[in-house]
Amino acid sequence: MKGLLQTGGLLVCWTIAICNTGLAQSDSLTLDAGQLPANYEIEAVEISHQGQSTDDWMQRFYRANPLNTTESMISRLSGMSLVRRGNFAMEPVLRGMNTNQLQVTLDGMQMFGACTDKMDPVSSYVELNNLQNLVITPGAAGMEFGAGVGGSLNFQLKEARFADSTQLHGSSGGRFQSNGLGRVGLGSLDYASRKLGMRANVVFREQDSYRTGNGETVPYSQYSKLNASLSGAYRLSNAYTLSWTLLADHGWDIGYPALPMDVAFARTHVAGVTLRHRPVSCTTTGWEAKVYVNTVDHAMDDTHRPNVAMHMDMPGLTRTAGFYWQNAWLIGSRHVFRAKVDGFVNRSYAEMTMYPEGERPMFMLTWPDVHRMTTGLWLADQFQWKKNLRVNASLRVDQGFAQVDKGLGLNELRIFYPDFSGKRAFTLIQSSLGLAGEAGKHSSWSVLASYGERQPTVTELFGYYLYVQYDGYDYIGNPNLKKEQSAQIQGTWEYANQRLNVRLSGFGYHFQHYVQAKLAPDYQQMTIGAHGVKTYESLPWAVLAGGEARLIWSATRTLEGIFTGQYSYGFNSLGNPLAMIPPLELKAALNYHRKNFSWMVDGVWDAPQNRVNPDFGEHTTPAFFVLNTRASLALGKTQTWNLQGGVDNLLNAAYYHHLDWGRILRPGRDMWVGLSWKW
Amino acid sequence: MKTSFSYIVLLLAAVFVFSSCKKDDPIDPTTEMVELAHTHTASDWHVTVYAMDSIKVGYNKLYISVKEDHDTPRLTDATVMLMPMMDMMTMSHSAPAEQPGAADADGFYVGAVVFVMPTDPAMGTWTVTLSITRNGVTESVDVPLEVASPAYARMRSLTAADDSSKLFLSLVAPADPIVGINDFEITAHQRVSMMSWPAVNDLTFEIVPEMPSMGHGSPNNVNPVIAENGHYKGKVNFTMDGEWVVHVNMTRAGKVVGTVDYTINFQAK
DSSP states (O other): OHHHHHHHHHHHTHHHHHHHTSSOOTTSOOOOGGGOOSSSOOOOOOOOTTSOOOOHHHHHHHHTOTTSOHHHHHTTSTTEEEEBSSSSOOEEEETTBOTTTEEEEETTEEOOOOOTTOOOOGGGGOOGGGEEEEEEEEGGGOGGGSSOSSEEEEEEEOOOOOOSSOEEEEEEEEEEESTTOOEEEEEEEEEEOSSEEEEEEEEEEEEOOOBBTTSOBOTTOOEEEEEEEEEEEEEOSSSEEEEEEEEEEEEEEEOOTTSSSEEEEEEEEEEEEEEEEOOSSTTSOEEEEEEEEEEEEEEEEOTTSSSOSSEEEEEEEEEEEEEEEEEEEEETTTEEEEEEEEEEEEEEEEEEEEEOTTSOOEEEEEEEEEEEEEEEEEEEEEEEEETTEEEEEEEEEEEEEEEOOTTHHHHHHHHHOTTOOSEEEEEEEEEEEEEEEEETTTEEEEEEEEEEEEOOOHHHHHOOSEEETTTTEEEEOOTTOOOEEEEEEEEEEEEEOSSEEEEEEEEEEEEEEEEEEEEOTTSOOOSTTOOEEEEEEEEEEEEEEEEEEEEEEEOSSSEEEEEEEEEEEEEETTSOBOSSOOOOEEEEEEEEEETTEEEEEEEEEEOOBOOOOGGGTOOOBOOEEEEEEEEEEEESTTOOEEEEEEEESTTOOOOOOTTBGGGOOOBOOEEEEEEEEEO | OHHHHHHHHHHHHHHHHHHTOOOOOOOOGGGGSEEEEEEEOTTOOEEEEEESSOOBSEEEEEEEEEESSTTSOBOOSOEEEEEEEEEOSSOEEOOOEEOOBSOOTTSOEEEEEEEOSOOBTTTBEEEEEEEEEETTEEEEEEEEEOOBOOSSOOEEEEEOTTTOOEEEEEEEEOSSOOSEEEEEEEEEEEESSSSOOOBOOOOEEEEEEEBTTTTBOOSOOEEEEEEETTEEEEEEEESSSEEEEEEEEEEETTEEEEEEEEEEEEOOO
């Protein structure tokens, strides 16, 4: 509860909070690393743009248990779901909006998965042991991290910290799972001194194919990965800090049971350098500037599959370099004005070579070497209008360019679009206006109206015969797609007292030029066994509405209950439901915590989803209920040892989520134990 | 960052190219050509026959240069006619031909021959007789040419289903196929007699590309239509490289004439 109360406190004393935290780092107010307590668990307080506190409680729980996967945390956050193609690297979905519509960033860095089948979302390159915070901003208000219509997920990595006296801390841990023999090992090392902080972090995960609730083994659901990062910070002076992050994530032998092929390797490398000016005095400004590069390489692999009609190689890569500069000004005592300039260049390239027997290999570009360049300006003002009323206004303008390879890439697309010049430019405008305030001693509220635009993705614009196993069609991009636009309204109401915290939020998104799959009956499939070809079209409009509810009940000092629900309802101008919208989902968790022992039992119930999109070839999904339990015990005089254990899917339910591809059952009962050690 | 780096390199390269841009001497077009034969007429005109590649069964463009001496300019005031002939010991026959007539802008007399069979020592050899007229004087010269069989046939013959005429269909383009949109050009000739091979201008074509190893075709092809002199022009699209078969279906006045196939095998990179 501490975090929640802290959040509430910050909401009330908005301007004070800004001062205390030094730089008003955008939507999330992160404690200055130098002020952090020396204990291992670094906590951050966050306030999202429209006064919504995101799921601090769940995030804290999962960060405290870094042997879990990032995806297991995401799935339990309010409004979040996962698209599952395998037992690895699930794609995050917020309120039914997938990564086409979401901005997913790593420490504010733009990154793009290199897989044309979205096997490697950015979230798959983050480990909980290295995650300080996940800032979720739903809807077009998430514009700080780029232009989008669905919102933003910014994964903030843990930073090296400073300390008055030189300190060296470390941790290590391991975990073993019964289902699929999952094994996890991790270790970290923290060095802190007055001037210099360093942090090293390594996580290894490996898992064989898992068993479902029916006791059947799902072939090709194994994976192996190693994630390592090295970050540091150097205090140049009292006000200036230079920090850097190096991150490498290598995955290999990754099975994708819902796809016709697996992944030989998925590798990413990230490097970023940040210069931060954090004023000693509260009245001066604070700014932060960052430059970064990242590379993602990905190769699919069909050599382990039986009955492959024709062997294919499908490597893909992305290269991204970018920068941002952001500044915050306290104007008078009532305005916090923030500005950010950012930009990136990106190259996305994917190819396919097919090997027919006894013939020359056949080659094509599936992402035609797309070069993109985007620059943006973001301005935001938060104004304490009255004691209990704040106004937030923001504006973002982006200019984006995209160009495909002038040779082969352009020639391919011209078969379908003879007039296509090979270039597209987009001017994207976002804006929002919000009100937030307190009503009485215990409750607070916010409303936000916003407008956002997004550039269609590389796949939607320029994809070339990309086979989608979900519906069995080859997809060809449409370089003439218009930018997707959305006008949105959302609101929250929150009530909090000593025992009870209730939060209700609702949203309504209206889209123009909504990008959707469209059957192209005149075209013939390329992939052997595919049903035909689809492309993308801009529908005149679509609507998505829904909400989330959350109740946290502190029954006693030791027992806490959390109940959440979420629902999205969408339809388009053709009168059909929107594709891949999660059904009504209810989650409940009971947490018992006493001294050095904590125990949690949580359940998830999904309603059946019968609203499916025929143009995407969606299937209906039945309801399911899953129960999990876990406990942890801190040992030793200084509680440096932590023993954890649990059973996921206690009832051994045979189930799948509506967003899971291929209706492949999720893991059945899975017992696990973990041990971690900190010093 | 490779991308930004390559942008910078490109920028520098562009500056270099523009700054070093000079008007060069016109390049001798024969450097891109293959010299097939060199001979002399009775009054010692130097006659050279070029082609873009070695001669193969099917449609071949011939570029004929006439000079007074080997280091004088190409003469442009002549008229050149050609006559292909296959000598098969017991008999001989000609082949479809397009007459060069007057010189083109580069000083070449450009004609074409559809060689309907390869050179075969056991069967026969090809000779093209060139008749060069200049200032009212006509001189003839025989040029023997070696005709090879291509790896993938570029000429097909069939007996028309509607009138039993013997048709010869030669692929002119694509000569260098790419992934993407390709010009598709085909010629149609009829064998009326051993010496008469006129162009056929009244066929209706439909082309259907197919990738046999994968069982798919390609979209948005343009069926060839008559341009002139037995040449039909359209567009064929290859969505990837590898081995394609273009099925060419022919009709005439609503009646089926027949189908010929061309295998086109190419590599994009």
